[in-house]
Amino acid sequence: xxxxxxxxxxxxxxxxxxxxxxxxxxxxxxxxxxxxxxxxxxxxxxxxxxxxxxxxxxxxxxxxxxxxxxxxxxxxxxxxxxxxxxxxxxxxxxxxxxxxxxxxxxxxxxxxxxxxxxxxxxxxxxxxxxxxxxxxxxxxxxxxxxxxxxxxxxxxxxxxxxxxxxxxxxxxxxxxxxxxxxxxxxxxxxxxxxxxxxxxxxxxxxxxxxxxxxxxxxxxxxxxxxxxxxxxxxxxxxxxxxxxxxxxxxxxxxxxxxxxxxxxxxxxx
Numbered sequence: 001x002x003x004x005x006x007x008x009x010x011x012x013x014x015x016x017x018x019x020x021x022x023x024x025x026x027x028x029x030x031x032x033x034x035x036x037x038x039x040x041x042x043x044x045x046x047x048x049x050x051x052x053x054x055x056x057x058x059x060x061x062x063x064x065x066x067x068x069x070x071x072x073x074x075x076x077x078x079x080x081x082x083x084x085x086x087x088x089x090x091x092x093x094x095x096x097x098x099x100x101x102x103x104x105x106x107x108x109x110x111x112x113x114x115x116x117x118x119x120x121x122x123x124x125x126x127x128x129x130x131x132x133x134x135x136x137x138x139x140x141x142x143x144x145x146x147x148x149x150x151x152x153x154x155x156x157x158x159x160x161x162x163x164x165x166x167x168x169x170x171x172x173x174x175x176x177x178x179x180x181x182x183x184x185x186x187x188x189x190x191x192x193x194x195x196x197x198x199x200x201x202x203x204x205x206x207x208x209x210x211x212x213x214x215x216x217x218x219x220x221x222x223x224x225x226x227x228x229x230x231x232x233x234x235x236x237x238x239x240x241x242x243x244x245x246x247x248x249x250x251x252x253x254x255x256x257x258x259x260x261x262x263x264x265x266x267x268x269x
Contacts, residue, residue: 024168032123068194130173
């Protein structure tokens, strides 16, 4: 089947949307799971035009961002209310590296990195970093973050463009490396996610408007966004009340088991 003939069904789009929430907010890599799920299922999704696939992934992130704004509305309001030069510098510096990497490496990311073997490498490398960071002792509060910390978080988000690395995982590692306590590291990871997701959504939205979204993809995009919103809303509420600031080793174990499973599956296939 050619790329022009490839389609995305409503049920499959909903499943990917529901998968988006927990895998984005937990440090296990939503982009990695979105590469692996259709590959394991033998889905036509992998045959879609790479830019269209990436646009669908960004659309799912937009659903996540909308849910985060609602769940974290008190924190968002507090951040806007207390916005000052320090916070603006942190936000801008966290955006810059990720934006530069995404714009300069866009075609490589869409066409070359969305492969199971790359996801396995990302899962293992990210796991090693998370295991190291889990042993760090930090005491800095979230409000202490400045532009230098933002740069670290920005470079971490740039690395997370590689499927399997995990945006939330890499930014938590960066924050822990900068001496933030576990809870503050988790909160900073969520806070810097919103500007990056918003920027990616605008960029892909402009691209889709220019090239046009195929008629047959409009409903799957809408269903996928809805699924991502619902699963992200539920996941964010759970994380906010039960899991923020907890240890990383359970995610390290999951990631390594997933990498091993993908490797075995690939060899048997």
